[in-house]
Amino acid sequence: xxxxxxxxxxHQSRVHQETREVSTxxxxxxxxxxxxxxxxxxxxxxxxxxxxxxxxxSASLVIQExxxxxxxxxxxxxxxxLAPESRAWEHDDEGPDDMPAHARSAVTRTSETIPIVxxxxxxxxxxxxxxxxxxxxxxxxxxxxxxxxx
Amino acid sequence: xxxxxxxxxxHQSRVHQETREVSTxxxxxxxxxxxxxxxxxxxxxxxxxxxxxxxxxSASLVIQExxxxxxxxxxxxxxxxLAPESRAWEHDDEGPDDMPAHARSAVTRTSETIPIVxxxxxxxxxxxxxxxxxxxxxxxxxxxxxxxxx
Amino acid sequence: xxxxxxxxxxHQSRVHQETREVSTxxxxxxxxxxxxxxxxxxxxxxxxxxxxxxxxxSASLVIQExxxxxxxxxxxxxxxxLAPESRAWEHDDEGPDDMPAHARSAVTRTSETIPIVxxxxxxxxxxxxxxxxxxxxxxxxxxxxxxxxx
Numbered sequence: 001x002x003x004x005x006x007x008x009x010x011h012q013s014r015v016h017q018e019t020r021e022v023s024t025x026x027x028x029x030x031x032x033x034x035x036x037x038x039x040x041x042x043x044x045x046x047x048x049x050x051x052x053x054x055x056x057x058s059a060s061l062v063i064q065e066x067x068x069x070x071x072x073x074x075x076x077x078x079x080x081x082l083a084p085e086s087r088a089w090e091h092d093d094e095g096p097d098d099m100p101a102h103a104r105s106a107v108t109r110t111s112e113t114i115p116i117v118x119x120x121x122x123x124x125x126x127x128x129x130x131x132x133x134x135x136x137x138x139x140x141x142x143x144x145x146x147x148x149x150x
Numbered sequence: 151x152x153x154x155x156x157x158x159x160x161h162q163s164r165v166h167q168e169t170r171e172v173s174t175x176x177x178x179x180x181x182x183x184x185x186x187x188x189x190x191x192x193x194x195x196x197x198x199x200x201x202x203x204x205x206x207x208s209a210s211l212v213i214q215e216x217x218x219x220x221x222x223x224x225x226x227x228x229x230x231x232l233a234p235e236s237r238a239w240e241h242d243d244e245g246p247d248d249m250p251a252h253a254r255s256a257v258t259r260t261s262e263t264i265p266i267v268x269x270x271x272x273x274x275x276x277x278x279x280x281x282x283x284x285x286x287x288x289x290x291x292x293x294x295x296x297x298x299x300x
Numbered sequence: 301x302x303x304x305x306x307x308x309x310x311h312q313s314r315v316h317q318e319t320r321e322v323s324t325x326x327x328x329x330x331x332x333x334x335x336x337x338x339x340x341x342x343x344x345x346x347x348x349x350x351x352x353x354x355x356x357x358s359a360s361l362v363i364q365e366x367x368x369x370x371x372x373x374x375x376x377x378x379x380x381x382l383a384p385e386s387r388a389w390e391h392d393d394e395g396p397d398d399m400p401a402h403a404r405s406a407v408t409r410t411s412e413t414i415p416i417v418x419x420x421x422x423x424x425x426x427x428x429x430x431x432x433x434x435x436x437x438x439x440x441x442x443x444x445x446x447x448x449x450x
Contacts, residue, residue, distance in 0.1 A: 049448065073391075087228070091218055116446075126356070149315050205425075259409070
């Protein structure tokens with residue numbers, strides 16, 4: 001007797017979530033692509049999305065070019081001009097880099113959602129995922145990485 | 151006789167969606183964290199993500215510091231300098247705040263995706279979710295909140 | 301004898317993913333709303349989310365007003381002022397529009413997540429989804445569109 005066919009598993013989605021910490025050493029972009037790749041691999045998900053979320057308002061996320069480091073230096077300098085420490089910010093409890101950090105976070109991302117294609121992060125060839133530290137001193141930053149897919 | 155074990159339900163994901171309205175009273179940030187928390191609680195999802203989407207192009211979303219209100223005042227003023235009403239915008243059908251509202255929306259978010267951890271919104275201690283009204287007059291704004299997880 | 305009731309299928313979620321290419325003709329916004337609508341329709345998902353991801357760091361995504369084309373011209377011009385080609389960028393391997401393209405991408409989106417409501421993209425009346433080309437010359441841009449829902 002033929003057993004009843006199992007439902008096709010491909011399209012059923014499931015959830016996998018991990019919390020990770022990243023140490024920064026002051027303003028600038030920290031490559032966290034490998035960390036996201038590891039969580040996707042651990043999830044066993046073949047097709048879906050990976051959402052990376054940073055639990056802070058003075059650090060943020062961007063997906064940027066992973067080749068020439070000058071891109072990250074230019075971004076850091078340009079952002080420093082868009083939200084300068086020299087501006088007369090009302091909120092400056094933690095120093096001149098406090099409110100610029102919030103402003104820089106407001107125009108970048110608190111979360112990035114990246115597709116999972118064939119069991120791996122579906123980034124383009126030149127794309128890397130970066131945690132952008134906006135404070136002058138280094139911090140311990142916490143990320144929640146959630147993978148959903150089948 | 152022992153019944154066959156049920157498949158572990160933890161990793162299967164499901165969807166819950168609600169539409170909500172928010173009244174604003176002109177430019178500035180409105181805290182909608184509680185609204186998102188309520189929808190997550192109603193969903194019964196333990197692990198997953200909550201996507202909040204605003205169905206307008208002159209209001210947007212940001213996750214920002216929830217402690218000192220001066221942060222929101224600084225953000226509002228700084229954004230007014232980045233996209234000033236005094237600039238010679240071509241599109242001004244609805245007044246001088248019309249096109250700046252679109253520009254401000256373009257550099258903030260139309261959606262925010264927040265992890266769900268242990269059945270609750272996985273925000274950091276100092277994070278709040280805000281609807282940012284970019285028009286001078288108050289508006290009724292519509293949000294679609296979608297929870298996916300298991 | 302009554303067979304055991306099947307579990308309610310409404311809330312079970314599944315995944316559908318497609319890769320698409322878009323041709324651009326230099327700086328400016330290209331409407332890709334129809335493309336996303338087609339993928340959502342093909343997915344058969346009734347309630348969920350659609351995540352559109354662009355696999356480049358010199359083109360990005362925004363959701364903007366779909367009525368007056370002057371909105372897109374103003375956005376293009378304003379963004380050109382925020383990240384001007386005339387600035388002394390360190391990274392200029394591919395010409396004066398190279399680094400401004402990365403800066404413009406950093407403050408807009410690499411992905412947009414849009415709710416699916418009643419089997420269709422849950423955009424507001426005046427919202428359109430746009431691929432924003434930030435390079436002076438036209439490019440072939442690759443998108444990954446992932447639909448998750450039930």
